Amino acid sequence: MTLQKSTSQIGGKYRDIIIAASLFVIFDLLVLILNFYTSFEIAEDATAINLAGRQRMLSQGMTKTILQLANSKELHAQALAELDTTSKLFDTTLYAFTQGGSTRNTDGTDITMLASQDREAADLLKAAWVIWTPIRTHIHQLLDDPNNLESLSATVTLANAKNLELLKLMNQLTTRLAVLAQQKAERLRLFQSIGMVLVLINFGLLLLHFLKKLKRSDAATEEAKKETDEILSTVNEGFFLVDEDLNLGHQSSTAMTRILKREIIPSSPFLSLLKDKVSQQTLDTAHEYIKLLFTKRIRENLASDLNPLLKLEIDLSDYAETQDIRYLNITFKRVQAEGKISHLLGTLADITDQVRLEVLLKTAEAKSKDEMELLSRILQSNPLQIKEFLLGTKKLLLSINTLFEKSKTDSDYLEIINQSLPAIHKLKGDASVIGNDVFVGMVHEFELILKTTQSGGRLTPRNLLPVTIHINTMLSKINMVSTIIDRISKLVPIMSESPSIPRNIQWQEDFNRLKNKICKDLNKVADIHMNTVNLDMIEDSCARRIHDICIQMLRNALVHGIEHAAERELSGKDNTGKINISIIAQHETTDVIIRDDGRGLAIDKIRQSLLKNKHYTREQLAEMDDKAIILSIFSTGVTTAAELTEHAGNGVGLNIVKQAILDLGGRLMIGSRISRYTEFRIIFSNVALHSNAGVIAA
Secondary structure (H helix, E strand, C coil): CHHHHHHHHCCHHHHHHHHHHHHHHHHHHHHHHHHHHHHHHHHHHHHHHHHHHHHHHHHHHHHHHHHHHHHCCCCHHHHHHHHHHHHHHHHHHHHHHHHCEEEECCCCCEEEECCCCCHHHHHHHHHHHHHHHHHHHHHHHHHHCCCCHHHHHHHHHHHHHHHHHHHHHHHHHHHHHHHHHHHHHHHHHHHHHHHHHHHHHHHHHHHHHHHHHHHHHHHHHHHHHHHHHHHHHHCCCEEEEECCCCEEEEEECHHHHHHHCCCCCCCCEHHHHCCCCCCHHHHHHHHHHHHHHCCCCCCHHHHHHHCCCCCEEEECCCCCCCCCEEEEEEEEEEEEECCEEEEEEEEEEECHHHHHHHHHHHHHHHHHHHHHHHHHHHHHCCHHHHHHHHHHHHHHHHHHHHHHHHCCCHHHHHHHHHHHHHHHHHHHHHHHHHCCHHHHHHHHHHHHHHHHHHCCCCCCCCCCHHHHHHHHHHHHHHHHHHHHHHHHHHHCHHHHCCCCCCHHHHHHHHHHHHHHHHHHHHCCCEEEEEEEECHHHECHHHHHHHHHHHHHHHHHHHHHHCCCHHHHHHCCCCCCEEEEEEEEECCCCEEEEEEECCCCCCHHHHHHHHHHCCCCCHHHHHHCCHHHHHHHHHCCCCCCCCCCCCCCCCCCHHHHHHHHHHHCCEEEEEEEECCCEEEEEEEECCCCECCECCECCC
């Protein structure tokens, strides 16, 4: 009774499985041992078959060599050497077959063979020795005395007489060895079949036994599964388990499939659910975080702050025509068993609606802030000046848009962009003059979009989509600002009246406003000194062009000329840069002079920029004098700026100056000294002046 109880306790509830597995291992080991032993014998038989086949070839080779010795004197030494090698190999192999011993295998390696135990094979080998012994004797005599014609004749006669008989015996030996190998292979298959039958019988008995047990436990298991499935299919959040290898558990809530739009496969890697949906960096970070949670010394509440799967943006579009971007929260709680962290309980929640609401609120706040900033700028500026800017901007944008709509070819689109860039750059300067940073940013962004589109390769309506979108955005903003100005003008009628401000005062304000913005952005300090004579007498159209020239030259002086305070101190200058703008209108000429006390024009730096940006080749630059190099800065696309910014890097500003000078029939003179000054003097002879009671100041 005690022995029976002790036996039943071995293995506990897994006793039946242990017994079945033990029987399976025993059957398997028996079959493996028989397989190994028989396979070893078959391998030896295969070697023997190959060697027997080689004996056939060696017998024929020796006969052929003996005949060559009898019929050819030219190959006498070579034939003797070959006969020596062949006869020795045949002799050692035949001896190894008969008595056992070493010989050379077919692959050139040494091999040790056992004597053949088969009676029929032994008889064949015995008969072969009877024939081979006299042949071997004659061959040895011939090898000892190659010039003995009688020995050669006797060897030839014996080889011819016994050759076919020896070949027949070797063929029979090869056939017999092949039959023996086939018998062993059949015996191996019989052992395997018997082993398989025993394994199947064992499996069948085990299956019947366990079917009875499973039938009793199925009812309880099914009931428990039903209750679990009801819970998991009812909850709106995704619940799942993750083991230490980061594989999913066998159960998860139905919401997992609905939220992720993917089949949840038990025991599959959890992170595979997010593959191709998030970046590889996010997957790597999540892997490290989950591994960290399995480290018991790490406090769970502290580790949760490192969770990279909170507010996770995921693309669930798959192959749908419309994009489906969702936001998920994935959190984890430790599951402990016997003091060890066995699993993590994961919770997956779709927070897309919450995130989108937050985005809408932020967008509304940003829009409100943007509108308030615009309103603040309008109240601080001249409404009529802003109106004029908005009207010109709207006209320019509509013109560009119309040209794009009418164009069809790549070259047409490129030509429109090339023509638009100088106008947009000038527009950016006008926006800076009126002090509206919002419009400065928008125009600068538009300039960048045009430059990017220009250098992006072949132009198509699809590639021009960013340009069109930005034009519509700017037009929308212009209409909004125009509406605000109209309402303000109605509320405060005095704002709609044109202020009578002398041109020199207005221009001074414009120049200072631009100077203040650039200095703030570039962390520089500068003062502008302005001297004008008869500025108000210049006709409006000419004055606007001169104003544009001054704006671009002032921007150029502030960005490229005036140094930072530290650099100026090293040159022995005051921290504050000085820019002098002089506009003298007389009867015959109007002189415009813009001078700064900055770093001057660096000829070598301009050369390097021209070479780097491929405006000229090294050979062409070598032929250009300093004057030509300096004048090149007025060409389109030429800039010495290290990077593209809101104030420099486009290579457009000075080209605008060049075009305005040509339109007004002016002459340009340039003076510069490194680290001291740069002066641009423009003399206009065709600038018309208004008369003021017939008097114009000299």
